[in-house]
Amino acid sequence: MNPHRIAVVGAGMAAARLARQLQAHSAPEDIELTLYGAEPDAPYNRTLLTEVLTGRYAAVDLPYGPGTTVRTGTEVVALDTDARKIVLADGEHTAYDSLVLATGASPVRPALPGSRTPDGDLLGGVHHLRTLTDCRLLADAAARAARAVVIGGGVLGVSAARALATLGPHVDLVHREPHLMGRHLDAESAAALRHQLTGLGIDTHLGHRPRALHGTGRVTAVELADGTRLDTDLVLLACGVRPRTHLARAAGLDVRQGIVVDDRLATSAPGTYALGDCAEHRGVVHGLADPAWRQADTLAALLSGTDPHARYTGARPLTRLTAGPVQLAAFGDPAAERHGDHEVLRLTDATRGTHRKLVRRGDRLAGAVLLGDLATLGDLLAVWQRDEDLPADPLYLIHEGARP
């Protein structure tokens, strides 16, 4: 029997996990697995990039199973899902039996005057932090910079700001929302987080929209909407990511926010699957490693035939931020009380710099935040992941000493 030819477009974390699991479940002669990665690096752990930046890791390569072919620096430019072929940038056509789209996401490029050269490239000194290449360039620049500005106060912006601060430059963090990590934190938690960042020497500018970048050839300053001018040697754009769906869209697949997949990770085209940051499942694009790896495990079980009944039915991930001394975990919607009809438990210890909060609606956990003290994280996880009933007094979920 001919081996099952599986082509994976992308060589990121989801692709690596899929490859490893497929190899673990299959006899070597049964599959022919190729990963096509546009980046020059073999699969690596993207979640650790800000810590690669700090120098905490020398290498973060991920295992992808012996027997997997990884073609780095190889861009796929078109899909023909009817003929079951992919087209590479150099014109090569390659046939497959199953196609997996693991194209990931690209950084959002804000429409910011002055951020690009006339050719459309980023202005010198302006960086993204999505790939290992980005990381190398940024680390190099940071080593020579006295001041850095991070634009975007989400998870990446906050952890990158802290990482840059450890490398020497003074860091300004600019965020257009009134508080940090607005999708994941309530105002109080965000204020406590901001306080911790201040303690690390990071100046945060909240509610400030950057108006323009200044500099010829190289960035020299960021101008904010209120006219404030932040002199800088480098700018990191951390304005979120967007699923990379152009190949799928061009091939006529059903694409909304991401490439639409069902519980088997199947797209609208036969023999074609998608997973990870580019996939939209039940209306949700997670952009997180944990759900992506669960999807990879499901798809590997299906494609290898190990478990034909495997299904991915969604995940309840938490938001985690580990940025040196800053430890934060957020579950669900920690600001859910704004909808009314919710009860809130709150423990703040300014001396220890901890802030813990739990929001319940009826017998369900609506959201929670642990900042600075994660001792009850295991208990919260157990309740959150299984959507368990809360007991009458859920204090133990944010306070370790409390008896349930």
Next chain:
Amino acid sequence: MKSPYPARNTADAAVKRPGANVVGMTTTDTHCPYCALQCGMGLRRPPPGAGPGVPPVEVVERPGFPVNRGALCGKGRTAAAVLDPAVRLTAPLVRDPATGTLVRASWDEALSRVAAGLEETATRYGPEATGVFGGGGLTNEKAYLLGKFARVVLRTPHIDYNGRFCMSSAAAAHRAAFGIDRGLPFPVEDIATAGCVILVGANPAETMPPLLRYFTELRRNGGHLIVVDPRRTRTAERADTHLRPVPGTDLALALGLLHLAVADGHLDEEFIADRTTGFEQARAAAMAHWPERVEQLTGVPVPLMREAVRRFADAPTAMVLTARGAEQHSKGTDTVGAWINLCLATGKAGRPGSGYGCLTGQGNGQGGREHGQKADQLPGYRSLTDPAARAHVAKVWGVDPGTLPGPGVSAYELLDRLGTPGGVKALLVAGSNPMVSAPRAAHVTERLAALDFLAVSDVVLSETAALADVVLPVAQWAEETGTTTNLEGRVILRRAAVTPPDGVRTDLDVLHGLAARLGVPRGFPTDPQEVFEELRRASAGGPADYAGISYPRIRAEDGVFWPCPHPTHPGTPRLFLDRFATPDGRARFAAVSHRPAAEEPDAHYPLHLTTGRVTAQYQSGAQTRRVPELNAAAPGPFVELHPRLATRLGVTEGQLLAVTSRRGRALAPARITDAIRPDTVFMPFHWPGAGRANTLTNPALDPVSKMPEFKVCAVRLEKAATGEQQP
């Protein structure tokens, strides 16, 4: 059951000091019949004619033995109770074809029936339809001859033993990493000198109380004790740090700790370069287990993990010790491999006071796995597939190497196939009670019942013996001499202190009698020392080399550590100080990755079940359930559950609960405690019948060690129906 001896409260019973000069009393130095510590104890015989109601021997302290320095647990203190003729078998039993009941028979009749049962099956289906199932409680001499009996007399590949359910995962990981499998590479006294010890899935406070003093001393010396256990056990309560992972996630935790060792700069680069291989693959595997992911898998917060790694790596010496909690999983071998990786990466191995060790469970769990009771092994821990090993052992046995069968299947596989086409149809069980101790025990019971012929040799009428066609009452512990090898690899001598009751024979007698009836009149001596002398020769040159160990030496030195290749060799208390036992002398990292348990909770079976032990009972309880003091302390099964789970189900303390898995249903009363996670219930496995925990457990096997997944499966918990009886 009534004891003829005055009962003592187990908790308070003080062990008597050896009466130094009591006229007419003799004390025999020996070792406890129970766990792998093999504590030293004395057995004191009262003067002749001491009167009725006086036991044949009483247990006294023997402070000179270094492992326990005199201390004994409740089981050890009451060990003499099982010598009571009233609680044990004293005559062979055979099943009466007319009534279907077991009736007393002569030894000649019983042995002839066993020989005939085995022979008829071999004639009809071939020799591979006969099989042997041994035990980790048997002495080295018995284990050795049992393996020889299977291969030379029965000529079957099918021999395995309950040790497969004990430490086989640790054994497999040990051999892969270090090239040799000895539970501890150092004497237990080294524990007290370590700067940090991580105990993974081990609860010595319940299972090995005399070992606790070393952890107490460790802490008194400024060392740090980290316990990894989903339950807040009595051991965890004594720890400086308790990590409480979700059941079935120890592997992820170990990988997360290795990741942090890399990230936080705790590697011992020099050690890795000089004394190991395979680090790069292990490091890459650990990169796939970054702390925040491991936190989600295990529920252990990252700051706690970081602190644990820092403590472990910064300590000048440190150890990881695992037990069944980490090992009895379908990924047990990989789990142990991942903990060994942590030791190797931080340079905590192959140095005094540092290393990885397994707290072996059964009394002779160590020796029992070295001398040919395992499906793929020959004496001396030799491989059955190695031509040189086959030639060596065949020569000692005086047979043609070509006549030795190849490897058979593992314990659960053997039991699972009993009575099926291609499976064993006539089985001899020695010193094991799989009806209670095997996973998916109701199925195993069905398989045992489907045999054409079953013979069981045991001290008591165990649940498995009660199913047999022939039951052979054999001598035990204090009634016969023989060696065991404790968890440290210390070969010790149990000495006969009393004569067995009339009607009882030794296992060696049984094997001699059966071999003779099956046409092999020689080669099965009944004198244990003679057997040991042959074992020495058979093990010579093997990984577990006993060639230099003799009864006189053990007596003189109170134990000798293997390997001990010649009589002037001092033995090896500490392994690997210069090199590991691999061909190139380097330890091997294992490139392992986390995977879920074979069965994870779902909507139908929403809870984890984990199983384990209580202090007062031992294994399947065949011995300890017959000791009144122990039964008073631990009278029956129970289900431990968290108060919140109890509230949700409306369960009150002591209420009868039904626990259901895909394999069956068990009943036991509720014991409500916040020492357990709310997503997990716990049952001890010592009891048969309706409260049998192993009715529920999952026989998913580790692909390497073939260890079943005793420690985690998915269950549903309900109040028992009206009319259902407490077991």
